[in-house]
Amino acid sequence: MLIFTLRRLNLFLFTMLLLSILSFSLSFLFPGEQIINISGQINTNPEGIELVALEYGKHESILSQYWNYLNHLFNGDWGISMTSQLPISNEILSHLPATMELTITALFIAMVVGIPIGFIAAINHRKKTDDLILSLAMIGYSIPIFWLGLLTILIFSIQLGWLPSAGQISLLYEIKQVTGIQFIDILLSDSPYKWQAFQDASSHIILPACVVALAPATIFVRLARTSMLNVLETHYIKAAMAKGLTFQQIIYRHAIRNAMVNVIRDVGLQFANLVTLAMVTEVIFSWPGIGRWLIESIYQRDYTAIQGGLLALSSFIFLVHIFTDFIYATLNPLARETHRGSR
Amino acid sequence: MARDNIYQEEEFPSPLMQLWFHFRQSPVVKIGFGCFLFLCFLAIFSSLISPYSPVENHLDSLLLPPAWDDEGNVSYLLGTDNLGRDMLSRLIHGTTLTFGLSFIVVLISLVIGVVIGSLSALTKGVKSSFLNHFLDVILSIPSLLLAIVIVAILGPGLSNTLWAIVMVLIPQFIHITRNAVEEEFNKDYVLASRLDGANSLRILHYSIFPNIIEKLISQATLAQSAAILDIATLGFLGLGAPIPMPEWGAMLANGIDLFYIAPWTVYLPGLAILFSVVATNLVGEGMRHALKARKES
Numbered sequence: 001m002l003i004f005t006l007r008r009l010n011l012f013l014f015t016m017l018l019l020s021i022l023s024f025s026l027s028f029l030f031p032g033e034q035i036i037n038i039s040g041q042i043n044t045n046p047e048g049i050e051l052v053a054l055e056y057g058k059h060e061s062i063l064s065q066y067w068n069y070l071n072h073l074f075n076g077d078w079g080i081s082m083t084s085q086l087p088i089s090n091e092i093l094s095h096l097p098a099t100m101e102l103t104i105t106a107l108f109i110a111m112v113v114g115i116p117i118g119f120i121a122a123i124n125h126r127k128k129t130d131d132l133i134l135s136l137a138m139i140g141y142s143i144p145i146f147w148l149g150l151l152t153i154l155i156f157s158i159q160l161g162w163l164p165s166a167g168q169i170s171l172l173y174e175i176k177q178v179t180g181i182q183f184i185d186i187l188l189s190d191s192p193y194k195w196q197a198f199q200d201a202s203s204h205i206i207l208p209a210c211v212v213a214l215a216p217a218t219i220f221v222r223l224a225r226t227s228m229l230n231v232l233e234t235h236y237i238k239a240a241m242a243k244g245l246t247f248q249q250i251i252y253r254h255a256i257r258n259a260m261v262n263v264i265r266d267v268g269l270q271f272a273n274l275v276t277l278a279m280v281t282e283v284i285f286s287w288p289g290i291g292r293w294l295i296e297s298i299y300q301r302d303y304t305a306i307q308g309g310l311l312a313l314s315s316f317i318f319l320v321h322i323f324t325d326f327i328y329a330t331l332n333p334l335a336r337e338t339h340r341g342s343r
Numbered sequence: 344m345a346r347d348n349i350y351q352e353e354e355f356p357s358p359l360m361q362l363w364f365h366f367r368q369s370p371v372v373k374i375g376f377g378c379f380l381f382l383c384f385l386a387i388f389s390s391l392i393s394p395y396s397p398v399e400n401h402l403d404s405l406l407l408p409p410a411w412d413d414e415g416n417v418s419y420l421l422g423t424d425n426l427g428r429d430m431l432s433r434l435i436h437g438t439t440l441t442f443g444l445s446f447i448v449v450l451i452s453l454v455i456g457v458v459i460g461s462l463s464a465l466t467k468g469v470k471s472s473f474l475n476h477f478l479d480v481i482l483s484i485p486s487l488l489l490a491i492v493i494v495a496i497l498g499p500g501l502s503n504t505l506w507a508i509v510m511v512l513i514p515q516f517i518h519i520t521r522n523a524v525e526e527e528f529n530k531d532y533v534l535a536s537r538l539d540g541a542n543s544l545r546i547l548h549y550s551i552f553p554n555i556i557e558k559l560i561s562q563a564t565l566a567q568s569a570a571i572l573d574i575a576t577l578g579f580l581g582l583g584a585p586i587p588m589p590e591w592g593a594m595l596a597n598g599i600d601l602f603y604i605a606p607w608t609v610y611l612p613g614l615a616i617l618f619s620v621v622a623t624n625l626v627g628e629g630m631r632h633a634l635k636a637r638k639e640s
Binding site: 011014015019022029030031133138139141142143144145146147150151154158218239264272273275278279280294295298299301303313314317318321330 | 576612620
């Protein structure tokens with residue numbers, strides 16, 4: 001486990017290094033002055049710019065410029081937004097939790113719905129049920145997400161009027177932002193209408209989370225199906241059958257556990273895809289997350305915000321990636337130490 | 344065993360032919376392939392087929408519903424939008440933009456990706472390990488975010504989004520080519536031709552490419568369905584094709600305000616995207632099945 005951890009740590013450091021280099025070089029690639037792009041100081045006079053340039057080591061070599069940039073990053077100074085003139089780090093801290101809330105809820109829904117359906121498809125391999133599930137899954141990951149979002153708004157919010165169509169919570173409730181994750185904030189607050197606010201927030205998250213979850217759920221269906229089919233062909237399942245266990249005992253006691261392990265390995269890979277979908281969904285559902293903020297920054301040519309947002313969002317994705325790797329390694333001894341058994 | 348083959352010479356179909364043989368077994372895949380060819384046809388001959396110009400305004404017939412509606416007019420088969428432009432013509436022209444351009448995008452990134460991927464498979468050591476990690480990092484960034492960043496550098500517009508999507512797709516092709524080439528290099532037949540004195544480039548050209556081409560094609564169909572969705576998404580967000588262009592995503596964005604009074608301006612482009620992505624995915628799925636069947640036979 002130690003070697004595994006060290007290896008992951010190594011990969012993590014390397015990735016962070018590359019991401020910071022990428023983000024640093026973006027300030028040169030974006031149109032306009034590099035020093036304004038990196039700091040966001042758009043309304044200052046030439047003397048002010050000169051001060052900022054000194055601060056970022058503009059007159060020194062490129063390496064020390066990069067070093068200065070890293071120092072700024074670690075001190076929490078990510079520059080200020082070109083449009084709102086607020087510090088980027090604050091903007092990210094207030095927007096990222098909403099995205100986390102949406103993506104993690106969607107991931108949860110996708111796993112809870114997708115994986116069992118995939119197992120059902122695998123158990124009914126080459127029957128009508130399997131074909132039906134596979135065709136539905138194919139349509140599910142072919143639907144353009146923005147179209148699906150609009151259709152659900154039309155059906156569930158406008159025609160049926162069941163669920164709200166925009167925002168994170170109704171404006172009636174005043175919740176102070178502590179962690180940024182709405183549900184935790186509501187539970188922490190001492191408002192007398194806590195439970196009403198909680199219900200309101202949950203009814204707001206249902207539609208966007210389901211829209212984000214659809215495509216990943218169909219991918220989980222396929223992953224779970226393949227992994228279950230592989231498990232059902234192994235020798236220990238045959239041994240269990242020979243022992244005379246009933247089919248249900250085999251599935252519940254042996255097959256599901258071993259199939260789950262392989263599905264969890266791919267959760268991390270799916271996460272980047274899920275965040276992409278969440279970015280578009282946030283625009284449609286006016287969800288105050290980092291995806292909508294980034295897309296608006298593009299309309300406004302706010303290069304400092306794009307730079308910071310890219311760094312924050314991709315580090316978040318990478319952290320989730322490593323986290324699922326760890327879960328996988330804890331569940332599966334074969335993944336962390338090769339000497340345990342053979343495949 | 345009786346020989347029912349009267350000819351002395353035995354003919355082995357090439358890997359690609361074997362793939363085609365397995366590919367056409369399934370009827371669903373055949374339908375998907377038919378739809379795919381149909382879309383290609385539309386994309387190439389769009390200006391000949393479409394009844395009107397995609398930007399021509401018919402001011403006396405604004406927001407006409409499709410012809411099967413009571414108020415519809417059969418000269419505008421799928422209705423018109425808020426500026427009186429014929430939906431059918433716009434959808435057909437949109438095939439060229441969304442579907443046709445996604446095909447070109449995939450082709451460009453396939454060529455670049457395969458060249459870099461196979462060259463990198465031939466190098467070893469620090470350089471290749473660096474490239475591997477670098478690709479992992481690029482692949483962990485969401486594709487849309489990467490495309491948005493590239494659009495921010497180049498500025499919005501259709502051609503810039505296309506370059507952005509090309510750059511997003513290249514790492515996937517590098518990754519798959521690299522792995523496939525490395526896998527083939529360890530096989531005995533490559534060793535045999537190496538013992539014959541062939542150099543690496545010759546082996547790549549004559550021995551390896553014919554054996555990995557179907558893997559690349561199957562990845563290309565996956566990439567194309569992603570490319571269609573990305574072009575449409577960027578168009579929808581207003582970063583890709585500008586609004587008057589009949590690109591499906593941009594058409595959808597144009598119809599949002601009219602969603603409630605003229606739902607067909609939103610339904611139809613969405614259905615068009617769904618149709619083309621399903622057709623592409625069916626072809627890809629059939630390809631993967633055929634690959635698997637060929638390996639097992």
